[in-house]
Amino acid sequence: MDDGHATTLGAHGQGHAHAAHAHEIEIPYTVHPRPDTGVYNGKLGIWLFLASEVMLFGALFSTLVLLRTSASVWPHGWRILNVPLATLNTFVLIGSSVTVILAWAHLRLGNLKKAKLFLALTLLCGFGFMIIKTIEYMTKFSHHQYPSTNNFFATYFVLTGLHGLHVLGGMVVFAYLLLTANKWYAEKRDQFTNRVETTGLYWHFVDLVWIFLFPILYLL
Amino acid sequence: MPPQRQIRVGNQWMRARDARRALEEAIRAEEAERAEHGGGHKQSFLRQYVFSIDHKWIGIQYAVTSLLFLLLGFSMMLLMRYQLAWPGKAFPGFIAKFLGDANAPGGIMLPEFYNQLGAMHGTVMVFLAIVPLAVGAFGNYVVPLQVGAPDMAFPKLNMMSYWLYLPGGLLMLTSFLVPGGAPSSGWTSYPPLSVIAPHGQTIWIIGMIFLITSSLLGSINFIVTIFQLRAKGLTFMRLPFFVWAQLITSFLLLLAFPPLEAAAILQLMDRVAGTSFFMPSGLVVSGTPLQNAGGGNPLLWQHLFWFLAHPEVYVLILPGMGIISEVIANNTRKPLWGYRSLVGAGVFLGFMSFIVWAHHMFMTGMGTAISAFFQTTTMIISIPSVIILTALIISLWGGSIRFNVPMLFALAFLPMFGIGGLTGLPLGLAAADIHLHDTYYVIGHFHYVVAPGTIFAMFAGIYYWFPKATGRQMNEFWGKVHFWASLIFINGVFAPMFVQGLAGVSRRLYDGGAQYEHAKPIIHTNVFMSISAFLLLAAQVPFIVNFFYSIFKGKRVGHNVWDATTIDWAATSSPPLGHGNFEVLPVVYRGPYEYSVPGYTAADFLPQHVPDDGEPTVPVGGGMLPAHAVAQKEA
Amino acid sequence: MKEFLAQWMPPDYSAHGAELDTLSAYVHWLMLILFIGWGLLFVFMLLRFRASKHPKAVYHGTRSHASKWAEIAVFAIECVLLFGISIPAWSRWTSRPTEEAKVMEIRVVAEQFAWNIHYPGADGKFGRTDVNHVSSSNPLGIDPADPAAKDDVATLNQLHLVVNQPVVIRISSKDVIHSFFLPYMRVKQDATPGMEVPVHFTPVKTSGSETWEIACAQLCGLGHYRMKGQFHVHTAQDFAKWMTEQQPVVASISG
Ligand code: HEA
Ligand code: HEA
Ligand code: CUA
Ligand SMILES: [Cu+2]
Secondary structure, three states: OHHHHHHHHHHHOOOOOOHHHHOOOOOOOOOOOOOOOOOOHHHHHHHHHHHHHHHHHHHHHHHHHHHHHHOOOOOOHHHHOOHHHHHHHHHHHHHHHHHHHHHHHHHHOOOHHHHHHHHHHHHHHHHHHHHHHHHHHHHHHHOOOOOOOOHHHHHHHHHHHHHHHHHHHHHHHHHHHHHHHHHHHHHOHHHHHHHHHHHHHHHHHHHHHHHHHHHHHHHO | OOOOOEEEEOOEEEEHHHHHHHHHHHHHHHHHHHHHHHHHOOOOHHHHHHOOOOHHHHHHHHHHHHHHHHHHHHHHHHHHHHHHHOOOOOOOHHHHHHHHHHHOHHHOOOHHHHHHHHHHHHHHHHHHHHHHHHHHHHHHHHHHHHOOOOOOOOHHHHHHHHHHHHHHHHHHHHOOOOOOOOOOOOOOOOOOOOOOOOOHHHHHHHHHHHHHHHHHHHHHHHHHHHHHOOOEOOOHHHOOHHHHHHHHHHHHHHHHHHHHHHHHHHHHHHHHHOOOOOOOOOOEEOOEEOOOOOOOOHHHHHHHHHHHHHHHHHHHHHHHHHHHHHHHHHHHOOOOOOHHHHHHHHHHHHHHOOOOHHHHOHHHOOOHHHHHHHHHHHHHHHHHHHHHHHHHHHOOOOOOEOOOHHHHHHHHHHHHHHHHHHOHHHHHOHHHHHHHOOEHHHHHHHHHHHHHHHHHHHHHHHHHHHHHHHOEEOOHHHHHHHHHHHHHHHHHHHHHHHHHHHOOOEOOOOOOOOOOHHHOOOOOHHHHHHHHHHHHHHHHHHHHHHHHHHHHHOEEOOOOOOOOOOHHHHOOOOOOOOOOOOOOOOEOOOOOOOEOOOOOOOOOEOOOOOOOOOOOOOOOOOOHHHHHHHHOOOO | OHHHHOOOOOOOOEOOHHHHHHHHHHHHHHHHHHHHHHHHHHHHHHHHOEOOOOOOOOOOOOOOOHHHHHHHHHHHHHHHHHHHHHHHHHHHHHOOOOOHHHOEEEEEEEEOOEEEEEEOOOOOOOOOEOHHHOEOOEOOOEOOOOHHHOOOEEEEOEEEEEOOOOEEEEEEEOOOOEEEEEHHHOEEEEEOEOOOEEEEEOEOOOOOOOOEEEEEOOOOOOOHHHOOEEEEEEOHHHHHHHHHHOOOHHHHOOO
């Protein structure tokens, strides 16, 4: 009821209209969760985004399945692809998933130094992954194996390539967070923590995609 | 017991005349006040009008852009309709010049060019005109106002959506300029045809990726806004149906577009990297074997495409249904009948729309089991639409119907969508679809839902919210001219399509079927249809003039012209751009359509944000009070 | 009642067509009734409840639930049409003809923008086909070495069938997707490269002097609108006569 009257008064005063506009408006629940939904805007946003990502990779995976089942001959991944390198990459990515959690945890604890350290480590892992991937690609090209060679390589390059782009995207964000960390931390600490958290969620997803890719492409 | 001819304003009674004067003063005062504050904030021109992050302005950007695309898509079709009515007849001089010898040597349209126009008409209409108008424009402008939010949840993301949409659209148009011209494989872009097509198709794919990204960002933004920024007291069951429609639409866009994005990437690879996702082995094109690895599957594309494109068609209609609901409730002056069943049906429709896609593929050689499944789901999905239509029609019962322009368009929507929807049924029964598939019957079916259906809903929405956006009302008389002319001619275009379709006239025919014996008896109707189409264009002139004239010179009106109950009408009209919508975020006390509430004498409508402390209070919000007084002149 | 749509549809000279047209007719009756029913109510309400005649709206509108029953009825009828006609009709449409003995088998291979018709000849066996044999004189790519190919007959845009003899046509394509459409036979089947889909039907009337055509129903490029073939239905004798006039492909294959 009270709010009701607050509204009444606020809006009644024709004279004071726009008084409130002097300062920029801010959007509710950007930082703290909304009681009835239990999440803050960014978090819901990232979950929705990931849902769409699931559909994207889901479509590509089903493509792979369909092409493979309908193909007369389909090579075994482990015959052609470099399993050791890929295994190494798997661990690199899993490691980075751990470091990003630690970064967020340390932010919560208010330890910016450590947080930045772990962000840096995550970024490093990203680099590591991309370098290894590049080596893998290069060797393939040197053996004249291209997407056009056959549908096995076509799906291999498309799936890993798209995944690589996602890794790259994550790295860009981490770099940005790292560079602006001090400023953000000083001014909008909670918001910064949230950003690390949401980016982390994205990073876990990218990791998860790889966990699917690895066996399906390399081991089967 | 109120004294005669007196109107209650706040807590004192005044004569209608004084009340009306009060209204004019209030508005004038506000004008002056706004003039001096100049919006009360310093924002660069770029920030305010180009890269604005204010949902209202972004909505307006979307509206104007998409309307222009709508006009463009229409113009393309008019070129085609000319060729269909008079195959091989040269275009009049200046048009012939404009088209150029590459497309129309000697003014006579080439088949290639006809196919390019066809594909682009479909693409432009669906992805660049209707969806951006229904979601980008109306969603952006109205949803935050109706949920009582200061803006969208992610204003910068909102701006990005628009600035991905516009370049994506323009990029697509540039395809007309590249060698080989625009995409010519239909809006469905079926491979292998689309893979062996000229460069235009590559541009189409890249353009699509822009548009897909744009609507993904948009849909996330809408869902978060509706979940997170709902005003205090605005529970889900108190949301205006328009907001529900936008919510469901956003989920469809969010989950249906990614598979198309995947498909687009694969087709891009097939075209530029020489892969064979959609290319089977042993293709021989014009006598020469293709040199690709093969092993691909053309049907894979169709599945991925229709997995998007069927939900997409409900994206085309749901926001329209939302608008219609608002307008009907407002102009029957009573609550919608069966609000809950509307919501339920809407949600159910959303779910079902993901499992009917293969009803577009019955003729691909589908076995009994699979076709039985998709026929069944298709019949099931027709029921929620029936429920929605029924609820909207029954809502008229017991109303006090005002026939203003928005209402006219809203009413026409019902039977028009009815025709379009009902003709979906024979298509949904595979056995009946054998004869009708890929004939003009299909064209007739979906144009009845999207043209006199969705487009009319859009018109209703434009006439309805125009005063909110500009503070002025569009001219009613010319609005009625626009309505009646459009209604007559649009039926003139599409009704004969069913007859042609039954006669077995295929779609996408450059000469409208003149080649075929079985089409001969019926294709004379092409002339009638085309002339109707040209008159339909003429019928839009009053609208276009009215639209731009009214922005500057239209009749000034209060903040709540239609005496509506939803809280978008609690904001001041043409709310100042660049910042919040409400002085104080409104609090909601009741459902969205409390019209003609028994025992409430002050007016025949009880806004959502009015506290009901026993006795009726004047609605509050951006200077709504005198407008309210006008609401019931001669009480 | 079944002939409801006949006036607008092309004549149907196939054994299975009647069933499909009946289904169409019933659905359209349902649609018509719904539309008129709702339409009348709609118009009535517009007149009855217009503001000038009905100034004060009734908050609750109607409390009647008649519409519920209408909706249930619609769904019920849809189910009857679906399970009663459409699905059975479809399974008959997609299964092979029962009287296998007298079935005639033909291949149709679509290409931009023509229909290649492949008859197995006397031995009833189709010669092997292969991309590498494709040439202007051998559009089907029939392998001349294959004994089964010896008596095969190939025509361009000329489909000849026998009245009252069930035929199975195996439909495929060399390049892009086409759609094999015989309006008078109520036959339509996409011709997709990489797939060979059989359709079967039985013509019940000879074409005589009339021109019957094969239409292409799927956009297949700039020539889509003119991709048509001739389609004749003969008596058994006439067909045999026509066959003897045809020389086997192998004879015409150059180099
Ligand atoms: C907004 C868009 C839209 C909507 C809402 C629909 C709705 C439906 N569509 Fe349609 N459809 C398209 C857009 C749409 N469609 C497009 C674009 C294509 C072609 C794509 C292409 O090939 O290019 C297509 C094609 C298409 C096909 C493929 C045809 C073919 O290619 O052979 C099929 C087949 O099942 C189908 C079925 C249906 C069904 C069962 C519905 C149902 O949801 C309809 C349910 C509605 C009703 C049953 C109406 C109920 C109303 C009343 C009962 C009251 C009457 C009212 C009064 C008189 C006041 N549609
Ligand atoms: C939402 C989708 C949509 C819409 C609205 C339309 C609208 C129209 N369509 Fe189209 N159409 C398609 C989607 C759409 N179409 C698709 C997907 C295809 C298949 C393509 C393919 O084969 O691949 C198709 C195909 C198609 C064909 C078949 C072509 C063929 O098969 O060869 C025809 C033929 O007549 C046609 C005609 C029309 C006409 C006359 C309109 C008219 O209703 C248009 C009327 C438009 C207006 C009344 C708006 C006027 C504009 C304004 C008022 C804006 C004013 C501007 C400002 C104020 C700034 N369309
Ligand atoms: Cu072949 Cu259309
Ligand atoms: Cu559909």
